[in-house]
Amino acid sequence: MVVRRCLVLLVATAAHVGCTYDFDAFMPSGAIDSDLVDDTSSGDAVADDAAAPLDSAIEDVIADANVEASDDVSVETSADTSADTAADTSADASADGSADTGGATDTGLVDTATPDVPVSCPDPEGKALGTHCYFPLAADNWDKAKAGCEARGAHLVTITSAAEEIHVESIRTGKDRWLGLRRPAGSPIGEGSFAWITTESVTFKKWGGGQPSGAGECAVLRAGNDWADLGCKSPRDPICERD
Incomplete structure (x- = not known):
C-alpha cells in the first residue's frame, strides 16, 4: 500500500x-x-x-x-x-x-574696524602728531593759559616722550611756553613734586641745569628747549594739546 x-x-x-x-x-x-x-x-x-x-x-x-x-x-x-x-x-x-560667494565661505562676520583718520588741526599754527593736535595760544599767566586751552577743547601740553618734545619745540617759535606741569603750593622743591595736569606719569623729563630751582610752582619750556620752574603769575603764552 x-x-x-x-x-x-x-x-x-x-x-x-x-x-x-x-x-x-x-x-x-x-x-x-x-x-x-x-x-x-x-x-x-x-x-x-x-x-x-x-x-x-x-x-x-x-x-x-x-x-x-x-x-x-x-x-x-x-x-x-x-x-x-x-x-x-x-x-x-x-x-x-x-x-x-565666488568660492568663499560667508562667515556672517562684519568688519567693524575703523580706519585711522588723519587728525584735523584747524588752529592757527597747529600741527598734528599721531591723533593729537598741538597749537600755540596767546594768553597771560599759567591759570589763564590753562583756561584758554580748555575753552578750545584742549589742555596745556603734556610731554611724555622725546618725539613729543621735539614736536612741541617746533611750535614754540623762540618763546618760553607754559607746560601743563605744576607742583602743589608749599610742596618740596624738586622734580618729584611736579605732576602733569592730566595725571599722566612723569616718565619723560627735560629739566635744564639746576632746575627746578624753586623759583615757582609752574613749569615752562624755555627758548633753549629745556624746562624750568617759574612763578605761575608770570606772563607767558602756552602750547595747547587736543587729544
Missing part, C-alpha cells in the same frame, strides 16, 4: 511537470500489485487528484518568491533614489554656494 501511494505521488508529480516514466524499468518485477494494475483506468484521475494540492503548494511558493523579489526591488530602488537625491542636493548646494 505504501508503494502504491508513493507511486501515485510520483505519477502526480510527473503529470504536473509533463514528464513520463517507464515504471517497468523503475520498479522491480512483481513490485506492483494487482490492485495498482487494475486501477490503471483510474490512474489519470488519481494523478490529477494528487497534483491538485501540489499545484497549490507550488503556486504558494512562487507567489512568496515573487513577493520577496518585489520587496527586494522596492528596497533597492528606494535606497538608490535616496542616494541619488542626496548626491544631487549636495551638488546643487555646493554649486549655489560657489556661485553666490
Whole structure:
C-alpha cells in the first residue's frame, strides 16, 4: 500500500511537470500489485487528484518568491533614489554656494574696524602728531593759559616722550611756553613734586641745569628747549594739546 501511494505521488508529480516514466524499468518485477494494475483506468484521475494540492503548494511558493523579489526591488530602488537625491542636493548646494560667494565661505562676520583718520588741526599754527593736535595760544599767566586751552577743547601740553618734545619745540617759535606741569603750593622743591595736569606719569623729563630751582610752582619750556620752574603769575603764552 505504501508503494502504491508513493507511486501515485510520483505519477502526480510527473503529470504536473509533463514528464513520463517507464515504471517497468523503475520498479522491480512483481513490485506492483494487482490492485495498482487494475486501477490503471483510474490512474489519470488519481494523478490529477494528487497534483491538485501540489499545484497549490507550488503556486504558494512562487507567489512568496515573487513577493520577496518585489520587496527586494522596492528596497533597492528606494535606497538608490535616496542616494541619488542626496548626491544631487549636495551638488546643487555646493554649486549655489560657489556661485553666490565666488568660492568663499560667508562667515556672517562684519568688519567693524575703523580706519585711522588723519587728525584735523584747524588752529592757527597747529600741527598734528599721531591723533593729537598741538597749537600755540596767546594768553597771560599759567591759570589763564590753562583756561584758554580748555575753552578750545584742549589742555596745556603734556610731554611724555622725546618725539613729543621735539614736536612741541617746533611750535614754540623762540618763546618760553607754559607746560601743563605744576607742583602743589608749599610742596618740596624738586622734580618729584611736579605732576602733569592730566595725571599722566612723569616718565619723560627735560629739566635744564639746576632746575627746578624753586623759583615757582609752574613749569615752562624755555627758548633753549629745556624746562624750568617759574612763578605761575608770570606772563607767558602756552602750547595747547587736543587729544
